[in-house]
Amino acid sequence: MAGFQCPFCSAIMAVTPDTQTIRRPSFSFSDESPLLKGFSDSCLDISFYQCPHCKEYTILAKGIGSAVKDVNTAIRPQSQARKYPDYIPLAIRSDYEEASAILYLSPKASATLSRRCLQGMIRDFFQISKGNLFEEINAIKDKIPAEQWAVLDGVRRIGNIGAHMEKDINLIVDIEPDEAQKLIKLIELLLQQWYIERHNQQELFADIIGIDQAKQQERKKTE
Ligand SMILES: [Zn+2]
Structure with a gap:
């Protein structure tokens, strides 16, 4: 089973309709259906995860339309990096x-x-x-x-x-x-x-x- 690790509390969540929602907005439509022939050229795949433990939302965006394939980014949190002190090289x-x-x-x-x-x-x-x-x-x-x-x-x-x-x-x-x-x-x-x-x-x-x-x-x- 696919698991997703919450970047806020590190808990591993099962990816189910309770923890993940996918929206596919584009220039022309608010939410495109994968059942149609194909996605329009500006269509984005936006995955929302809600952690069952800490309730925080993690949001990832990916371009699935032919004109926006270059989009693949974390919207929230943007980076999970912690800040470390200067005595670490x-x-x-x-x-x-x-x-x-x-x-x-x-x-x-x-x-x-x-x-x-x-x-x-x-x-x-x-x-x-x-x-x-x-x-x-x-x-x-x-x-x-x-x-x-x-x-x-x-x-x-x-x-x-x-x-x-x-x-x-x-x-x-x-x-x-x-x-x-x-x-x-x-x-x-x-x-x-x-x-x-x-x-x-x-x-x-x-x-x-x-x-x-x-x-x-x-x-x-x-x-
Ligand atoms: Zn969490």
């Missing part, structure tokens, strides 16, 4: 933001950027560089918690991603939007667990050392 943040921005426009290109982002994160965070992402995921097996590695290992099994990943990072494979979305979610999880938690820990340690040094200075003065 710019190249990683840009790949992540672009992968999010083009998720619906091109799931393939989005997944390709996500794999590059993931590779950039592994190389930067663990200071390793192997021939490809497949080997790099292997190389960090004993460097991260087992459950985290199991998630990365799981990436290999999502659809076609794993089957092709060991060959070439830039290889374009067929992929569905929800598979591409899972890659983005994984990147968000690892940005949090690697970069943000390391930064918070470093800040806490620096604070504690700072307090210790200040106390020692005070002791010296009173001695």
